């Protein structure tokens with residue numbers, strides 16, 4: 001496996017970044033998780049735009065233009081001869097002396113890892129997930145806005161630990177007001193009376209690229225779509241619930257906090273959305 005670091009490809013064993021990199025020392029940096037399907041980088045522009053927006057918010061200068069980043073990513077995919085891949089771009093503040101001040105770092109470090117995709121068991125998509133809400137609240141927008149996909153994922157990791165401690169795979173996190181935000185690495189959507197409802201990013205969630213794709217598909221299926229704040233009550237009384245994310249794609253949820261969702265089986269609209277999503281993925285992105 002070859003890994004891209006600052007303009008060069010290294011063998012996996014040689015792919016190393018300094019312990020003085022502020023990404024390591026302080027979680028100071030941003031990242032993206034992208035997938036390719038049949039030699040097509042799914043929603044490439046959307047992911048790169050989100051990466052550059054995240055960097056702008058934390059005042060991190062990425063030393064490549066968006067086009068150069070796209071070329072570097074495709075060169076890495078080709079070097080590894082991957083047609084279906086998981087792509088991780090990491091841009092950290094870079095090498096610098098100890099101390100928080102980002103001015104200590106002269107140049108950001110850019111890493112691109114492309115790997116074979118680890119698929120979730122097929123049975124999860126047929127049987128659905130059981131999830132819980134956890135005590136850890138999602139970061140407040142005024143502390144560390146979850147719209148920034150930063151290297152600081154401890155908030156999400158705390159949620160994940162609580163889910164695992166309770167024997168389930170995912171956790172719904174609420175904000176300080178008790179509104180549903182998102183899961184640890186996925187957005188949450190519900191269906192009620194043929195309406196697909198997601199969480200608006202201003203409430204404090206990552207603007208989900210998979211979620212937006214699912215909403216586009218749903219509109220073509222003549223479902224009405226809306227993003228608005230909702231609570232656990234709306235989840236407990238929903239007809240269907242699903243999670244969306246680059247890694248999981250669209251995954252049905254059949255139980256939340258011990259309450260069966262709808263009938264307790266995977267809902268018909270979720271099933272159709274999963275099918276349509278899978279059909280669309282290799283046609284919607286940058287081919288290589």
Ligand code: PXG
Pocket residue numbers: 032033034156182183184185186187206207208209210211244245246247
């Ligand atoms: N919320 C959070 C907090 C995320 O990290 C999503 C929602 C879904 O967003 P997209 O745009 O992917 O639909 C994410 C995405 C990983 C991994 O390696 C995590 C994500 C994406 C890809 C890989 O754990 N998170």
